[in-house]
Amino acid sequence: xxxxxxxxxxxxxxxxxxxxxxxxxxxxxxxxxxxxxxxxxxxxxxxxxxxxxxxxxxxxxxxxxxxxxxxxxxxxxxxxxxxxxxxxxxxxxxxxxxxxxxxxxxxxxxxxxxxxxxxxxxxxxxxxxxxxxxxxxxxxxxxxxxxxxxxxxxxxxxxxxxxxxxxxxxxxxxxxxxxxxxxxxxxxxxxxxxxxxxxxxxxxxxxxxxxxxxxxxxxxxxxxxxxxxxxxxxxxxxxxxxxxxxxxxxxxxxxxxxxxxxxxxxxxxxxxxxxxxxxxxxxxxxxxxxxxxxxxxxxxxxxxxxxxxxxxxxxxxxxxxxxxxxxxxxxxxxxxxxxxxxxxxxxxxxxxxxxxx
Amino acid sequence: xxxxxxxxxxxxxxxxxxxxxxxxxxxxxxxxxxxxxxxxxxxxxxxxxxxxxxxxxxxxxxxxxxxxxxxxxxxxxxxxxxxxxxxxxxxxxxxxxxxxxxxxxxxxxxxxxxxxxxxxxxxxxxxxxxxxxxxxxxxxxxxxxxxxxxxxxxxxxxxxxxxxxxxxxxxxxxxxxxxxxxxxxxxxxxxxxxxxxxxxxxxxxxxxxxxxxxxxxxxxxxxxxxxxxxxxxxxxxxxxxxxxxxxxxxxxxxxxxxxxxxxxxxxxxxx
Numbered sequence: 001x002x003x004x005x006x007x008x009x010x011x012x013x014x015x016x017x018x019x020x021x022x023x024x025x026x027x028x029x030x031x032x033x034x035x036x037x038x039x040x041x042x043x044x045x046x047x048x049x050x051x052x053x054x055x056x057x058x059x060x061x062x063x064x065x066x067x068x069x070x071x072x073x074x075x076x077x078x079x080x081x082x083x084x085x086x087x088x089x090x091x092x093x094x095x096x097x098x099x100x101x102x103x104x105x106x107x108x109x110x111x112x113x114x115x116x117x118x119x120x121x122x123x124x125x126x127x128x129x130x131x132x133x134x135x136x137x138x139x140x141x142x143x144x145x146x147x148x149x150x151x152x153x154x155x156x157x158x159x160x161x162x163x164x165x166x167x168x169x170x171x172x173x174x175x176x177x178x179x180x181x182x183x184x185x186x187x188x189x190x191x192x193x194x195x196x197x198x199x200x201x202x203x204x205x206x207x208x209x210x211x212x213x214x215x216x217x218x219x220x221x222x223x224x225x226x227x228x229x230x231x232x233x234x235x236x237x238x239x240x241x242x243x244x245x246x247x248x249x250x251x252x253x254x255x256x257x258x259x260x261x262x263x264x265x266x267x268x269x270x271x272x273x274x275x276x277x278x279x280x281x282x283x284x285x286x287x288x289x290x291x292x293x294x295x296x297x298x299x300x301x302x303x304x305x306x307x308x309x310x311x312x313x314x315x316x317x318x319x320x321x322x323x324x325x326x327x328x329x330x331x332x333x334x335x336x337x338x339x340x341x342x343x344x345x346x347x348x349x350x351x352x353x354x355x356x357x
Numbered sequence: 358x359x360x361x362x363x364x365x366x367x368x369x370x371x372x373x374x375x376x377x378x379x380x381x382x383x384x385x386x387x388x389x390x391x392x393x394x395x396x397x398x399x400x401x402x403x404x405x406x407x408x409x410x411x412x413x414x415x416x417x418x419x420x421x422x423x424x425x426x427x428x429x430x431x432x433x434x435x436x437x438x439x440x441x442x443x444x445x446x447x448x449x450x451x452x453x454x455x456x457x458x459x460x461x462x463x464x465x466x467x468x469x470x471x472x473x474x475x476x477x478x479x480x481x482x483x484x485x486x487x488x489x490x491x492x493x494x495x496x497x498x499x500x501x502x503x504x505x506x507x508x509x510x511x512x513x514x515x516x517x518x519x520x521x522x523x524x525x526x527x528x529x530x531x532x533x534x535x536x537x538x539x540x541x542x543x544x545x546x547x548x549x550x551x552x553x554x555x556x557x558x559x560x561x562x563x564x565x566x567x568x569x570x571x572x573x574x575x576x577x578x579x580x581x582x583x584x585x586x587x588x589x590x591x592x593x594x595x596x597x598x599x600x601x602x603x604x605x606x607x608x609x610x611x612x613x614x615x616x617x618x619x620x621x622x623x624x625x626x627x628x
Contacts, residue, residue, distance in 0.1 A: 053530075074529045088525075091546045191497075
C-alpha cells in the first residue's frame, strides 16, 4: 500500500449551531481515487473545502505529506480544485483560464504555451484556446475546469460534484474520462458526490458519510456487498432492509421464516437488520421458495425487470431477468451468502458510528 | 392577444410621444433656429465663445473629478457591502436613506454647513481652530456632487460585485493567486459593467447640474448647466439655451458610446 498523503485528525466544524463535522478522522493514500459519498448536508463538501483550505476546522489538524497545513491559505497548498459549476473566469478565453495558475507562478511563455496545448489535448478540446467559456457546453466547460487545475501539476486534485450539472449520458462519458485522466496523471483524486453510481464506478476507496460522521470506508465492492449498517445499505443501491432476529450463528429469522446465512458472532436471539439486495432475491414457482408471495408491481428496466412482491408482510424489491406478471404467485428464496446481517443501532448517536480502520 | 397587448401599450406610447419625443424635437427646433425662425448653427457654435467654452470645460473637469472621487469612495464601500451578504440590506437602506430627502434640501443643508458663518465654521471658531473657506469654490461644488451622486455609483457596483460567484474567487486562490492578484485579475475585470454603469450614472447628472453649482458655487462659478438655465429663466433666449443643450447632449452621447464600447456584455450600459 502506498503511503498516506493527507491525514485529517479529529476535525470538527460547525456553522452556528449546526455541527457539520464531528471529530472526523480520515487519511488519503498517495495515488488513490477516494470518493466522499453521502446525501446533501452530510459534511462531504465541507470536508473537501477543509482539505482545499477554503474552510478552517474548529478543531483538529490537516497534514499533507507529514506537514501540518491546517492554517495554510489555499494559494499556498499543493493541490487544486475543480469546483461545482466549473467556476471558470468568464472574462478570459480558455487559454488564459488554463494559464492563470502558471502565470501567477511566473512560468515562461513557452512553458505556458506547451502546457495549454498539453492540457487541451488531455481533455480532448484541442483548438479551443481562443474560445470564451460562455460559448462552450457544460461538459466542455467542466473539462476546461479540470485542465485549468491539472496544468499546475498538483499532487492532489479535489473535485466537488464536478458532474452534477451534466446530463446522464455526458456524466457517464465523463466518468470514464476521469478514470483515464487519473491513470494518465498518476495523482491522487478526492472526489465528492451524492451519486452512488458515480462513486462505485470510479473510486478505489469510498467514504460513506452521513450527518457529519463517516459511516463506512471501503472499496466499492466492500461498500456494496458488505454494508456495515442500514444507512449504507440503503444509500448504496436499492435494498430490502428487514427487521430480523439472529437466532444463533448462521441462522436468522425474519418475516416469520428461518433463513440460513453465513454471519457469525452476533450472539443468540439478537435483534438485527437484514439486508438483501433486490438482484439477490430468487423468484421461483410457488412452494419452491422459502416464502410465498404475490407480485404487486412490474416495471421493465431494460437490463432486468423490477418487481415488487408482497411476501411475509413485507414488500420486497426484486430485480430479475425472469418476468412474473402482476398478480402471479411466486416463491422467494435467498442464497445464504447474499443475506447481510447488521447490528441494529442502539441509539441515534450510534447510528453514526465512528470508524476505526 | 397581439392586438390586446398593442392596445395596452397605448398610454405609454402617448406618454413617450408627448413628453419625450415632442419636447426633444422642440429642443432641436429652437436650437437650430434664430428668433425670426431662420435655420442657423449660431446657437450651437456659440459654445466656442470664451464664456461658454470655459463653463463647459469647467463642468467636464468638475464632473470628472467628482466621478473619480465617487468611484474611489464607492468601490471599497460596495465591496464591503457585497462581502457582508445577508446583513448588507440594512446598511444599504441606511445608505440610500438621504435619497428620500429632497435633493434641493440636501444641497441647501450643505450650504448652511459650509457658509463663512455656517455651522462648521462656528464650531471651528468656538474651538479656536482656523476656519475653512470652502463655500463658493469649485471644491464645494465637487463636494456637493459627490455627496448627492455617490449612491448612484455604489448601487451598480454593489450589484455587479454580488453577482461574482464566490467559487470563482476561490478558484483564483486555489490556483495560487493572493488576495491582491485575485482582486486585480478577477474581481476588478468582472465588475467592469458596474464601474461603467456607475460612472455614467454619476457623470451625466454631474455634467448637467445647475442646482449644486448655484447653491454651493455662488454666482461666481458658472457651469454649463447654469449658462443654459440662465438663457431660459433670465435672458429669455430659448434658442441659445436649446443650442447649448444640444452641445451638452453630444458630450453625454459620447460618454454613453464609450460605456457601450467598454461594457461588451451590455449589462450596465444605459444605451
